[in-house]
Structures are given as structure tokens and as C-alpha cells.
Amino acid sequence: METKQAARRYESDSIERIFVRRKGEAAANINVYHRNSNPYLAISEYRQRKSSNHVPKNPSVYVRREGEAANINFYHRNSKPYNAMSVDRPSKSFNHDAKNSSIPTLKAREQQDKFCKYWMSGHCGRGDECWYFHSWYCGDGFTMLAKLEGHKKAVCGIALPLGSKKLYSGSSDGTVRIWDGHSGKCAQLTNLDGEVASLVTEGPWVFIGMKSVIKAWNIQTEDDLSLKGPVGEVYSMVVGNDMLFAGAQNGVIFAWKASSEANPFQLVASMEAHSGAVLCLTIGEKKLYSGSADHTIRVWDMNTFQCIKTLNGHDDAVMSLIHCNGCLFSCSLDCSIKVWFARGGENWEVIYTHKEEKGVLSLCGMNDFEGKPVLFFSCNDNIVRLYDLPSFTERGRLFSKQEVRVIYRGPFPLFFTGDASGSLTVWKWSKKPEEVSLGST
Numbered sequence: 168m169e170t171k172q173a174a175r176r177y178e179s180d181s182i183e184r185i186f187v188r189r190k191g192e193a194a195a196n197i198n199v200y201h202r203n204s205n206p207y208l209a210i211s212e213y214r215q216r217k218s219s220n221h222v223p224k225n226p227s228v229y230v231r232r233e234g235e236a237a238n239i240n241f242y243h244r245n246s247k248p249y250n251a252m253s254v255d256r257p258s259k260s261f262n263h264d265a266k267n268s269s270i271p272t273l274k275a276r277e278q279q280d281k282f283c284k285y286w287m288s289g290h291c292g293r294g295d296e297c298w299y300f301h302s303w304y305c306g307d308g309f310t311m312l313a314k315l316e317g318h319k320k321a322v323c324g325i326a327l328p329l330g331s332k333k334l335y336s337g338s339s340d341g342t343v344r345i346w347d348g349h350s351g352k353c354a355q356l357t358n359l360d361g362e363v364a365s366l367v368t369e370g371p372w373v374f375i376g377m378k379s380v381i382k383a384w385n386i387q388t389e390d391d392l393s394l395k396g397p398v399g400e401v402y403s404m405v406v407g408n409d410m411l412f413a414g415a416q417n418g419v420i421f422a423w424k425a426s427s428e429a430n431p432f433q434l435v436a437s438m439e440a441h442s443g444a445v446l447c448l449t450i451g452e453k454k455l456y457s458g459s460a461d462h463t464i465r466v467w468d469m470n471t472f473q474c475i476k477t478l479n480g481h482d483d484a485v486m487s488l489i490h491c492n493g494c495l496f497s498c499s500l501d502c503s504i505k506v507w508f509a510r511g512g513e514n515w516e517v518i519y520t521h522k523e524e525k526g527v528l529s530l531c532g533m534n535d536f537e538g539k540p541v542l543f544f545s546c547n548d549n550i551v552r553l554y555d556l557p558s559f560t561e562r563g564r565l566f567s568k569q570e571v572r573v574i575y576r577g578p579f580p581l582f583f584t585g586d587a588s589g590s591l592t593v594w595k596w597s598k599k600p601e602e603v604s605l606g607s608t
Contacts, residue, residue, distance in 0.1 A: 282566040306553060306563020308535050308599045313351045315591040317344055322585025324366025325575040326373055328386055335373055336591050337363035343375060369406040376401030381413055396421045396434050407450035408469050414445025420457055436472040440465050451490025458485030464497055466513060476513045480505055487530040498544055500526035521559055531574035533582060536596045545571035551584060
């Protein structure tokens, strides 16, 4: 009975309460977008370790397994362009012009709701007659402002420090780029000694997760520190309760507490429970939540640094977490997004499951121009989907050259995405066009 009441309370919760940060909650607890120079390598290693003791040198991930079910999205109550998504493939012709195309007319109409990968690479020969989207997005209430090109490999972290006009991005190409907020040009390029796996900001500090170290930059004093402790890549970081938490490749979460000016960060805990790499972290209601390649979610007491609950429900790596309004959202490579609710303390249960056809990589929550809550999630098909909450009604899509690994909520009305090709896109919320009545002049 309590679970049903919780589900009803989730469905009917007011717009104003969802995704609104409560007093005392961590500054970085909404978006969990800072993963992945290559967390998928760690996922593959975990899978191999489960099946045998051998770890391949170059494990391949993101390959759809044979026999994997094609779970069809059952939210087909939306109007076009979301209710006519076709599973048919486009012509294999590089120019994919009319002569070489073999898609019938009826099928062409169905294909209108797919983006044109040839147009994205600048090689579509059909022009305005193409059956596919020649656009980086579909939907209303938002628009694309700019594409920032420069990174050679996947964008793994995006941060816009409070009060700064500079945008920071980290990539697995081993660089951090600082972008001018007015011109959109790269103002500074810093080459590091290794791949960047995650990047977050808090106050004047920018934290860069790398292999076995976290770089801490103070943009005001220009201090440059190195936080030692993690083993392997640092795939995820989050700040809360005056502490920096970092999830490492070996399954351990490290915690540093803000200290004196002479020693700004002191290592206070190493939290062990996961058997696979820690891929995502979020904070809510004075608790830390971690998702791992071992398919589990752990709930931690932030005062004692002890694991107080293990959530089992996903069948593959847990890639991203969001905590809001008493609910925990999780996504996984098992092609699902789950909504968890705790009744009677830490008795967490899944109150809703949303299925996709591809693995889900990243979650982000924010409000639109009208203050309505929207859930963003990227999938393994190079698309970011936007869903209204709490109805889970699809309202738009963002298209990309490769899979989007980072979704970052900036100061309203800005938000950002970074994909595996190294492209960083700047987006902006906008007012929906007003409907004009027939009697108006």
C-alpha cells in the first residue's frame, strides 16, 4: 500500500517541487555527467573478470550482444515526429542520392523522423529532397547556439565555474580546453600527461579526474594541486557536504574534506563495497549514491562513510544517477531507466521502469523556460531524448555524430552536451511560439 501511495505521489507531484534543490543539498547533486574517458573499458574488464580470470588487452564494448531484445519504446502517445520512428536502415550509398536509393516512397515517409548521418558529415547528395532530418535537433522550447570543435576524442566532462565567463571541457585526448563565453573560441589549451576521465567544478575550483590522480585548479588564485589516492581512472566525481567524492576504476570511492588554506583538501575516507568500477555518483538527502560496473547501486551515509544499502535491479553497468524530490533515477546499459523510492527508511523499491532500444549512457535533469521539469538521457544511438516529468512524455531529441557521454546543466537557460567525437554543443532554452487564435489580427 505504501509503495502504491509513493508511486501516486511521484505521478502527481507538483512541477515546482521536482528538480528544485532543497536547502543544504549539494551544489552538484543533480547532474551526473562526468564520466568516462573510457569507463566502458572498465565495464568490459568487469564482465571478463566475471566470466574468467583473463582480461583482454583491447576489450570491445558498446557492441550489441547477439539476441539482445529490441525493447520498443511504449510511449507512443506522442504526436509526430516521435510516433513514426522506423527501424529500417538508410541506403548504404555514401551520397545516398535518388539514383542509388532503394527505399520505397511509403518507407521514405517513415524515415523522415531520423537524422541524416550523411548531412552531419557534409556528404548528403539529396539536399532538400532527403528523407531524413537535416538538423541537429527536433522539438520546440529549445535551440542550438553553437558547436565548439577542437577535441580529438570523447568529451568526458564539462564545467562552467560559478561567476566565470569561461567554459571548461576535458577530453580523453588528454587535454582541457577553456572556451571564451562570448566568442565561442578556445581561449586556452592545456595538455595533461594522460586521459581526462571526468571533470566537475565547485566554487572557484575545477577538479579533473585522471588515472590515479585528481588535478585541482583554483581559477582565482591559480593554485594547481594534485590529489593522490585513487587507483586507476577516476570516472566520476561529485561535491557535497564540504567534501569531494571520487569514484575510481578499482571500485573504491575516495573522499576529501575542505581544510585550511595551506592544505585545502584532506583525504578523510576510502569507501569500499563495489566489485567493479564506480561510474557515477550523486548526492541527495545527506546520502551519497554510487553506480557501478558491477550492476549495483550503493547508498552511503556521508557522516560515517558506511554503505547502508545495496540496490539490485539493473542487469548491466549503472551509468548515471540523479536524486530529486525523494526519488532516485538510474540508467544502465541494460536499456532501462528506473525510478526508485524509499519507504520506511532505506527500503528502496522500483516504482517505475522506462525501456529503450539501446543502452542508456547519461542522465540530466533541469527545468524548461516555463519551469516544467525535463529529463534528458543519452542512448547508444547518438541521440539525446527529452522527456517531460512526471508523465515520461517525449518532447524532443538532440542528434549527434557519436554517442553523447556528457549532458551538463549550465546557468539557466544554457545547457551543454559533449559526444565521443570530441564535439561540444551549446544549447539554450527558449519560449515556445505562442499559438495565434483564428480571430486574432
